[in-house]
Amino acid sequence: MRIFEYMGKELFNRFGLPVPKGKVVSCADEAALAAAEIGPVVIKAQILSGKRGKSGGIRFANTPAEAKSIALELLGANIRGYLVEKLLVEEKLAVDQEFYLAVTIDEGAKSPVIIASNQGGIDIEEVPENRILKVHTDVELGMYPFIARNIVRRLGLDLGSQHGKELVKAILATYQVFQEKDAVLVEINPLVFSGEKVFAADAKVIIDPDARFRQKDIPYVEGQTETEKLAQDLGISYVELKGDIAVMANGAGIAMSTLDILLHYGGTPANFLDVVGGTDTETIARALEILLAKKPKVIFINIFGGSTRCDDVARAYAKVKKKGSGIQVPVVIRLVGTNQDEGWRILQECGIKAYTDMEEAAAKAVELAVHAPAGSSS
Numbered sequence: 001m002r003i004f005e006y007m008g009k010e011l012f013n014r015f016g017l018p019v020p021k022g023k024v025v026s027c028a029d030e031a032a033l034a035a036a037e038i039g040p041v042v043i044k045a046q047i048l049s050g051k052r053g054k055s056g057g058i059r060f061a062n063t064p065a066e067a068k069s070i071a072l073e074l075l076g077a078n079i080r081g082y083l084v085e086k087l088l089v090e091e092k093l094a095v096d097q098e099f100y101l102a103v104t105i106d107e108g109a110k111s112p113v114i115i116a117s118n119q120g121g122i123d124i125e126e127v128p129e130n131r132i133l134k135v136h137t138d139v140e141l142g143m144y145p146f147i148a149r150n151i152v153r154r155l156g157l158d159l160g161s162q163h164g165k166e167l168v169k170a171i172l173a174t175y176q177v178f179q180e181k182d183a184v185l186v187e188i189n190p191l192v193f194s195g196e197k198v199f200a201a202d203a204k205v206i207i208d209p210d211a212r213f214r215q216k217d218i219p220y221v222e223g224q225t226e227t228e229k230l231a232q233d234l235g236i237s238y239v240e241l242k243g244d245i246a247v248m249a250n251g252a253g254i255a256m257s258t259l260d261i262l263l264h265y266g267g268t269p270a271n272f273l274d275v276v277g278g279t280d281t282e283t284i285a286r287a288l289e290i291l292l293a294k295k296p297k298v299i300f301i302n303i304f305g306g307s308t309r310c311d312d313v314a315r316a317y318a319k320v321k322k323k324g325s326g327i328q329v330p331v332v333i334r335l336v337g338t339n340q341d342e343g344w345r346i347l348q349e350c351g352i353k354a355y356t357d358m359e360e361a362a363a364k365a366v367e368l369a370v371h372a373p374a375g376s377s378s
Contacts, residue, residue: 001207003221004046006088008203011181011218017173019200022090028071034089035067041089043070047082048221050204055079060092081225081240093199098190099155100124100132101171103178105185111136114147114175118155120190143175166198167191181218182211227290236275236287243268245369246296248287250275250308258302261359267366270296279308284316292320297372298330300365302358305337312339314346314354321350330368334361 009019023034024046035041045057052058057079061067067089077084100120106113114135119127133154137143148171149159157164170191178186187204207215231238237252241259245267249255255274262269271294275287291299303313313335321327335343335354344354355361 001209001212001218001220002048003205003207003218004048004086005044005203006046006086007219007221008186008205009088009200011177011205012173012200012203015173015177015180017170017177017200018197019203020090020093022088025071025087025089026075026085028068028075031071031087031089032064032068035061036064038089038091040092041067042092043067043074044088044090045074045077045079045084046086046088047079047084049080049082052079057084078226081227083226093192093194093201095190095192095194095201097193098201099167099192100127100189101174101191102185102187102189103175103183104187106134106136109136111139112175112178113137114151114171116151116155116171120192124189137175143172143179145172148172148175162196163193163198166193166196170198170200177205181205182208182215184208227294231273231287231290234283234286236273236279236283236290238274238287238290239272240294241269241271243270244297244372245365246270246273246291246294246299247302248273248275248284248291248299249302250279250304250306254302254304258300258358258362261362262300262366265363265366267362267369270294275308279312281312281315281319284313285319288316288320292327292329296329297369298332298365299327300362301331301333301335302361303333303335303337305335305340305343307338309338310335310340310343311346314343314350317352318346318350330365330372332361332365332368334358 006024012019021038025031025034040062043059043061045052059070061070071087074084074087098120100117102115103112117127117132119131135151148168151171152164152167153159157167174186183205185206188200188202190201192199192201207218225240228238245262247258247269249258252274255272259269275284303310333354336356347354
C-alpha cells in the first residue's frame, strides 16, 4: 500500500526525522499563500510514481506569484499516468550534500536490509554497486545504535561530528518507521545535509497491505493510474511497469512467465496485462488499444488458448489494425491452443505470421525493441 510523499513526511516527523517545512495544497491560491509564508519553495506533484523531477512534476518558485503560476500548470495535469490533485509546497533547502537511505526486505536473505549511499539524488540508479552499502539486520534482535554508527562510519563520516551524529539519528528513525508501521519499504532520496542539520527531502513509504488492520492511522490511497482504472473496468488485470515492450497474455502465470522471458533476453516489459480466460473479441481489442495508447516500441502478445480462443485474439488484432490509424508499432504474436488454425489464418490475412514457440517470439520482440527508432516509445 503506497502513500503520498506528504503522508510519508508526516510519519517521519512523528518519529523525530526532520523534514522541510511545507504545506499540502489543492488550489493555486493556497500555493501562493504557502510560498508567501515559507519563502522560496519547491513545488511537488503528489503522485505515486518516481522520476517526477524528470517528468516536470517538481518545480521551484521564488515568489508567491511564481508558485501560483506553477500550481495552475501542475494541478489537473497528467504526470506519468497519474492525475495531479494535490501539491506539496515546501521550503527550498540549501543542499550541502545528498545521501540515499532506505530500509526494505531482502526476500532472499529473509531479513530487513538497510541500504545507504553518500551519492543520493535523482540518478541513484546510476551509482555503482560498490558505492552502495547494504547492511542486513536480524529480525529478532532488531536495530541497535551501534549498527547505525557502523553505517555512518562506512559512509565516510566522522562519528564525532554534528553531521555524523545527525545521520545516526536519521538511520535509527527510518528503521523505526519501517518496523513500527509494518512497511515493506521506507526510502529517502535524497536525505540532505543543509548546514548542520539533516532533512528527509523526499519520502517513499510502502506499507504491507496485510497490516492495514494494524495501521488504521494511515489513510488508504487509491494507487491506480488512469490506465489501470480503465483496464479494471474492462475486467482486465493490468499493472504499469517502466519498460518499452507492451505485453498481453492470458492467465497470471503465463503473463508472469512472459515478463521473465523478456527480461531473460534483455528486454524491459512495459506492463503486466492478463486477459483472463473467456475474454471476448471486443474486450481483447480494447485491451490492445490500451497497450497502443502507452506508445511502446513493440507489443508482444503471448496466448496459450484455452477458454481464451485463438481466433478471438486474431479477430481483435484485425479489428484494431483496420481501425483509425491502425497499429503503428511492431507486434509479435505467439498463438497456440483452441482454434489456433483459424487464428493463424486471420493473422495471415492481416500480413502477420504467428509464432508457436514462446522463447523464439520473446527473442524477436526484444530484437525489434532494441532496433526501434529513437523516440518511438513514451
